[in-house]
Amino acid sequence: MARVVRFHRHGGPEVLRIETVDVAPPARGEVQIRARALGLNRAEALLRSGIYIETAVFPSGLGLEAAGIVEAIGHDVSGFAPGDVVSIVPPQSMVRWPAYAELATFPAELVVKHPRELGFEAAAAVWMQYLTAYGALVHIARLGRGDVVAITAASSSVGLAAIPIANRIGAIPVALTRTSAKRQALLDAGAAHIVVSDEEDIRARLEAIAGSNGVRVVLDAVGGPAFEPLTAAMSSGGILIEYGGLSREPTPFPLPNVLTKSLVLRGYLVHEITGDPARLERAKAFILDGLADGTLKPIIARTFRFEDIVEAHRFLESNTQFGKIVVTI
Known part of the structure; x- marks a missing residue:
């Protein structure tokens, strides 16, 4: 069982609910992480509102970015082990692989071992x-x-x-x-x-x-x-x-x-980048090099608790932030 954020109808931030659900183990080729921080994106507000390029299936999860610790790995996954510190490249579908959850599962090719010194909040603010x-x-x-x-x-x-x-x-x-x-x-x-x-x-x-x-x-x-x-x-x-x-x-x-x-x-x-393995690898190398040498430093506008996800979305839609909004778990 784990807490997840879902919505049962389109609308404003108030439609978001924190619910406790059964979480399936990772399937073949997937990695499950225990999230410690989430990065918020405008796309999530659009999905919640019903005007995104992807269609929600109710009750729908949402979220594109997370950082945390590997909880479990599915069959045919190599290079990761429980306890690894990782962050997530945004998936093609947040309905299929929603990030707003204590336990979230993603394709292994979208999971990245980020520098430990980056910290969970900064790591959740990197990839999108x-x-x-x-x-x-x-x-x-x-x-x-x-x-x-x-x-x-x-x-x-x-x-x-x-x-x-x-x-x-x-x-x-x-x-x-x-x-x-x-x-x-x-x-x-x-x-x-x-x-x-x-x-x-x-x-x-x-x-x-x-x-x-x-x-x-x-x-x-x-x-x-x-x-x-x-x-x-x-x-x-x-x-x-x-x-x-x-x-x-x-x-x-x-x-x-x-x-x-x-x-x-x-x-x-x-x-165009995340859906092409060769392009994604080049992009990841460029970004990880920049994080390592300090030329790339995520700017965080404000952090919210997981329990305050509604308020976090209200702030997201205020357009007053300077940098990334992060939710901690």
């Missing part, structure tokens, strides 16, 4: 944000030394992962944020420049920062009207990678900018 940013910037955009990369929603966990990844490569990260409130925190996180989108002309500021070369890469989680000034400031042959859609306003197609600059506008899901 760094894999998302790595896949977009390194795998797709081929970000290089000296490239200017504009990062919208820069105070989100993925935005805060993209900044040090860009710095590690030698690129120039430009953080876009709506107000000045997080300016200093973004500079402290490694941003080379800040653009305050509600107070400044986005195109003019980006052009002043990038100079004649323009912005080669845009990592965007927002969409909406900012597409026009963002693409206007991009270099010829530049690439805009869209991985979100936070804006509630329509997103115009910036036809003149796309045509005159031969731009690439590309949608992206982290599943």
Whole structure:
């Protein structure tokens, strides 16, 4: 028996319940962990609300990230043993492999032995944000030394992962944020420049920062009207990678900018990395190296107790956090 978080209908944070259920042992190729910390992601709020790319089957579990201790291993699993300290690469399906639980089971290929000195809370905050940013910037955009990369929603966990990844490569990260409130925190996180989108002309500021070369890469989680000034400031042959859609306003197609600059506008899901074993191994090596040398350090906005999962989701939807929200068990 173990406590799990489930919901029986779509709705706000209040539909989440902590229930005690029987937990099956791990099947062939699976690893079961006793979770000590969970990393929260916007995808979980979308599933709970009924607007995610995956469909909940009631009663539905949820959750994509966890860190803890190996409890048991299934048949045909090698390289792990009970007692190992591990964290979880987000699975393709959180309905099939939900993380919000005292005991959670995952495919062995998604279980990672992270550095013990990282701690459970930080380890639970690693994989979604760094894999998302790595896949977009390194795998797709081929970000290089000296490239200017504009990062919208820069105070989100993925935005805060993209900044040090860009710095590690030698690129120039430009953080876009709506107000000045997080300016200093973004500079402290490694941003080379800040653009305050509600107070400044986005195109003019980006052009002043990038100079004649323009912005080669845009990592965007927002969409909406900012597409026009963002693409206007991009270099010829530049690439805009869209991985979100936070804006509630329509997103115009910036036809003149796309045509005159031969731009690439590309949608992206982290599943492109997690679903490809070779790509995932390269990404894991990059991230583990960064964790080891200190260039990648997860920023945690706030921690909550497992019993306060409803309040944690309310905070998740407030959009006021700076970094990752973590729940401890």
